[in-house]
Amino acid sequence: MKLSQKQAVFENEVLTRFDLFKSLFLTLPFQRVKHTGTLLPFFTTHCEQGVEKNSTPEAIIDSFFQQYEQYIQDEDRVDLLFRIVQYIERQVVLFDAIEDSSFQSVGKSDEIGGLNSLFRLAQNDGKLKKQLVEKLRDFSVRLVLTAHPTQFYPGPVLGIINDLIEAIKANDISNIHLLLQQLGKTPFIKQQRPTPVDEAISLAWYLENVFYKVTSGIQSKIDDELEVPSEDVKQLIELGFWPGGDRDGNPNVTVESTKKVAGMLRTILFRCYYRDFRVVKRRITFKGVESYLENLQEIFYTNSFHTVDNPTDDTTEILKNLHAIREVLHSLHNGLFVELVEDLIRKVNTFGCYFTTLDIRQDSSVLRQTMDYLVQEHGEEVGVELNQLTRDEERKQRALRFTENDLAYQEDAEPLVKDTIGVIRLLKDIQRSGGERAAQRFIISNCQQASDILGLMQLFLWEGWETDKLFVDFVPLFETVDDLSRAAAVMRTLYSNPHYAAHLKRRGNKQTIMLGFSDSTKDGGYLMANWSIYNAKVELTALAREYGVDLVFFDGRGGPPARGGGKTQRFYASMGTEIENKHIQLTIQGQTISSQYGSLDTAQYNIEQLLHAGLISEIKQNQGDTLTxxxxxxxxxxxxxxxxxxxxxxxxxxxxxxxxxxxxxxxxxxxxxxxxxxxxxxxxxxxxxxxxxxxxxxxxxxxxxxxxxxxxxxxxxxxxxxxxxxxxxxxxxxxxxxxxxxxxxxxxxxxxxxxxxxxxxxxxxxxxxxxxxxxxxxxxxxxxxxxxxxxxxxxxxxxxxxxxxxxxxxxxxxxxxxxxxxxxxxxxxxxxxxxxxxxxxxxxxxxxxxxxxxxxxx
Incomplete structure (x- = not known):
């Protein structure tokens, strides 16, 4: 499609329809100030003209009030401004819905390509197909929903938006009008500041209504197109979650909120499973599957609607029964409705009993404070003196002996110390109920030296974890320009440390390193931030290859280009040979969540873009992507x-x-x-x-x-x-x-x-x-x-x-x-x-x- 044609489609499908549907706003129920809907177009034009004249905001608004004084009483002026804000907020929602409803026809064909283009190439190139299958054996994309909810739509509004999208697709004017009226009466603004649990509930809407459905569909698509045996492909699409776990600079995140979020995610997941299971049970009414269905009924129903004390990871048991049903369908019933079972199997393989990995994050200064406290309280017991932790980096590392213990804190300990110790202990319970993948990463913000990582590892061993059962990955976060420049030196020290090297070996020799765009841009500006991160990736990749470490980069990207957003997938498609790109992991936050992953169509498209970028970057690299x-x-x-x-x-x-x-x-x-x-x-x-x-x-x-x-x-x-x-x-x-x-x-x-x-x-x-x-x-x-x-x-x-x-x-x-x-x-x-x-x-x-x-x- 030519550029002019794409523009024509957009203008017809989006801009023209938006202009038509805006007329419906004239009847929205905002009548505390008369004529608001009628005055809005005139106010918009007045603002545009004022900006062209370089007028001040006061001159623009005061002159508007003077021009339309017959409609606006003096005491109603500020109230009118509030009504205009309400109208425009809902116009934004309408534009979002129209644009999303037109996604399939307008598309994003100016991007790098999707899985379909890759599949077409593979159909005619046996070597490429073989490369793709091999790559899929150890490749994944992890999307991490973060605790930065700058997307302000509450759950009820998100539901209206999705209904509005469907009504616009069907050109159902009557329903569109009703939905806009509903939107007009539905509050956009929360009366109380949200808690971390509230934020988690808000973001869980996307897990339940979008990601749960889309990930299975993409996995199925890849299985069918490339004919890859499911047992040969590891989990392609992973999800991560920060609300309730990210306590860096947020005193409102507590052990209790982390516990509640982990339980909430598990419950929502089982309700998703139960809805799917009811469809399976309704269709599969044949002999030979009765006992397996009864077992699944008990597991799904109990975990969905009853409080389970000390829940355990039931993933293996669920899959065992689903596989048994699939076998019976193939052997006795000609595979009738087997696709329903396979869909549920894919979902259970992806989400287990946890839905999404709950990451824990804390600043290095808090972890040091916790270490100092425990040494001060139990120094003789663990054989470490407080002055050893205040000396130079080399002596500090030597002081850490990685001994196991079960140290407690006193009630007068600082709240952040209590929280750090409490969440380290809580992780064991979360893993018991959801499996290791439920919570397996601890991210250290403001990581400046190797002892920040080694000290955290020692904290785990002092809080009841055993060396051989320490199923936790320690993830340093390098963000400022200076920290990025020192990242390779920090990691070399870690790789050379025998205790950390042994831990890394037990974790499959895989090291995740998080690189943050947000603070690096604030610290060094746009160009320096991006270049510092690129340089750090090159150095860290060379170092990991030297030590035989499987390196995973986790990019802390925000919504705008200034914080690593924008055309993200194009970065991953062009990493060149000097940067490890086996796995793509990135944060998605703010409006990026709703704009790129807010509907089934947009989520599938954007996930496929990332999958395509990661697959193609290694298999069919452009010569210019590796810089000279x-x-x-x-x-x-x-x-x-x-x-x-x-x-x-x-x-x-x-x-x-x-x-x-x-x-x-x-x-x-x-x-x-x-x-x-x-x-x-x-x-x-x-x-x-x-x-x-x-x-x-x-x-x-x-x-x-x-x-x-x-x-x-x-x-x-x-x-x-x-x-x-x-x-x-x-x-x-x-x-x-x-x-x-x-x-x-x-x-x-x-x-x-x-x-x-x-x-x-x-x-x-x-x-x-x-x-x-x-x-x-x-x-x-x-x-x-x-x-x-x-x-x-x-x-x-x-x-x-x-x-x-x-x-x-x-x-x-x-x-x-x-x-x-x-x-x-x-x-x-x-x-x-x-x-x-x-x-x-x-x-x-x-x-x-x-x-x-x-x-x-x-």
């Missing part, structure tokens, strides 16, 4: 130039002041979106190192400046041109999948930027100079990106995505004007306490719609 030494040096020098430019911005005295004063950063801490605080050390003054990357990136995106996604890239490209290296950079863009994706994702960030909204700031006496620094780099980057790509507009090669982004930006423009208006009114002061609270609430409400519309902004 010259290319590496050029990117290294460009990253340094970009880093220097970014640091000059970070070190500017107005950097945080600008963000606090003009963005809704402060409001993020007061709205009920997450159980996690906006920043670490929340009781202290704001420091950049304490500010969470998700809050950092979200604040810039609400300003429509997206600094973390491009700043410094233009300077780097200018440096290359001035040093006569432009032809090399052009060659990189044309031939290196890594560099091409890096640049294309930067273009996506910039397409979602709009400096015109804040152009009134250029002459501001306080922030004007700073705003111009940001705008100048934006303009420079845009010009160089267009020159590099040979395009006339950003994202020219992705016309459907570009059209979608521009329409979404148009929808939320009024929200941004309202948000910036409220922020400036608060800054001006002279408000009563009641008025201040109203405007703060208005700011918070606008954040929801902007983030939801952006789909990968936070």
């Amino acid at each position: 030494e010259k290319q590496k040096q050029i990117i290294e020098d460009m990253a340094e130039a970009s880093h220097t430019k970014f640091l000059s911005l970070r070190n500017h005295p107005l950097f945080l002041t600008y963000l606090e004063a003009l963005s809704p950063l402060k409001a993020l801490s007061s709205i009920n979106i997450s159980s996690r605080p906006v920043k670490r050390n929340s009781d202290k003054d704001l420091r950049l190192e304490d500010l969470r990357a998700i809050s950092f990136v979200t604040s810039w995106s609400q300003l429509k400046q997206n600094i973390p996604g491009f700043f410094g890239v233009g300077t780097a490209l200018q440096w290359a041109e001035e040093n006569n290296l432009w032809s090399y950079v052009r060659n990189l863009y044309e031939n290196s999948g890594f560099f091409n994706t890096l640049i294309d994702n930067c273009m996506m960030s910039m397409t979602k930027s709009n400096f015109s909204i804040t152009s009134y700031m250029k002459d501001d006496p306080t922030f004007g100079e700073f705003w111009n620094i940001l705008h100048d780099e934006y303009t420079k980057t845009k010009n160089y990106l267009l020159k590099l790509s040979g395009a006339t507009v950003l994202m020219e090669n992705y016309p459907v995505e570009r059209a979608s982004i521009l329409e979404r930006e148009k929808i939320v423009l009024p929200l941004l004007i309202i948000q910036h208006y409220a922020i400036r009114i608060l800054r001006a002061g002279d408000l009563s306490a009641e008025q201040e609270e109203v405007y703060r609430k208005l700011i918070g409400r606008t954040i929801y719609g902007v983030v939801n519309a952006g789909r990968n902004l936070a």
Whole structure:
């Protein structure tokens, strides 16, 4: 399909239908202020015209009220702004539903390809088919749902969206109208801040309604197309889960919440199994299977609807009965309805008795604090002195003897110490009820030295775990630019440590290393962050191959390109020979969960994209994907130039002041979106190192400046041109999948930027100079990106995505004007306490719609 044809389909299937269905909003039940639905189009146009004139938000909104004063009483003005926000929030939902309903016809054919294209190649190439089958023996994709719920739709709204998608597919106008009315009366905003368990319940909606169904279908598709015996293929699609387990900087995650989430996941899974089993039981009414069905009935029903004390892992027993039923069907009943049994077998093989692996994460400083406490309390018993842990790294490692014990804590111990010890002990119970895969990873944030890992391993042995039965993987997380540069040295020390090497051998000689994009971007800027991670992967891969370790990279990716999002699958398809890519593991979070995995169609497509990327990257690599030494040096020098430019911005005295004063950063801490605080050390003054990357990136995106996604890239490209290296950079863009994706994702960030909204700031006496620094780099980057790509507009090669982004930006423009208006009114002061609270609430409400519309902004 040509580009113009794809655009035509999108305009017809999405944009035209959106314009038609928007008329239904005129009858939505928001009538506290009359004429809201009628005034909204005029307000949108007024905002667009005001932005074109570089007007301030106050001038735009005040002039609108003056122009339509016959419809709006003075006392109704702020209330009208709230109603407009409600309308636009629901317009975003309508646009999402229309776009998702058109997924099959519009598609994403400008991406790298899916499994079908790979299967077609394999049908005509016996060698390729054999390679694929061999690769599938030890390959997997793990998607980890994280505790960053920047997708703000609660469960009831998600249900309406899915019903709306089906109604739009059927062009059922009457039902669409009813669903929009239901949407109008359904709250988008939670009255209370969610707990970690609430977050887990919210994300479990996707497990139950999407992933449970899709993963089995994809596995079946691969089995059928490649004719691979099921026993020859390990679990291809794995799921991970952070809500309830990720306690890094979140004091609301406790041992009790972790326990509740693990139990909740098990119960939801068994209810899914029970629904499927009822279909099996209804169809398979033949002789020879009665006892097996009775056994399964007892297991599924009891675990679904009764509280089971000390549940155990029933996976083996379930599979034993299902295999027996399958055998009877084949031998006595001509395989009738055997596909129902095989589908359930695939699901049980994938999800066991746990549904998704619950990861535990904690910061290294908390783990050190716990180690110090236990040594202080039980030093003589374990033969370690506290001063040994405060010396240099080498002596600290020698002090760890990896002895087994069962150490307790006193009631006056710090809460984080109690929690760390408690969750280490709890992991045994979770594994007992769900098997090893239920909870087998402990991730160490801010990992800076080998003793961070070795110390955690010692903590497990001091808390009742036995060396030979330590079924836990210790996963270091390297994120800042400095930590990434030291990662290989840390891992070499670990691989050389006899105790850790023995543990690794018992774990199948497989080491998982997590690399985080979020804090690395906040620390070093877009280009340096991506290059630091790429370099670290090359070094860590070489080291793992030297030691014979099976290396797994777990990428901590957020939604936007600034946090490792964007065209993720293209990165995995272009790793080259120097980076281990046997397994793909990544976090999915925020709006990325709903936009890419919110429906059966989109989830299947995006999972298949990742599978295709991982399979093809090793079997049919492009020559340009493995960078030459010259290319590496050029990117290294460009990253340094970009880093220097970014640091000059970070070190500017107005950097945080600008963000606090003009963005809704402060409001993020007061709205009920997450159980996690906006920043670490929340009781202290704001420091950049304490500010969470998700809050950092979200604040810039609400300003429509997206600094973390491009700043410094233009300077780097200018440096290359001035040093006569432009032809090399052009060659990189044309031939290196890594560099091409890096640049294309930067273009996506910039397409979602709009400096015109804040152009009134250029002459501001306080922030004007700073705003111009940001705008100048934006303009420079845009010009160089267009020159590099040979395009006339950003994202020219992705016309459907570009059209979608521009329409979404148009929808939320009024929200941004309202948000910036409220922020400036608060800054001006002279408000009563009641008025201040109203405007703060208005700011918070606008954040929801902007983030939801952006789909990968936070």
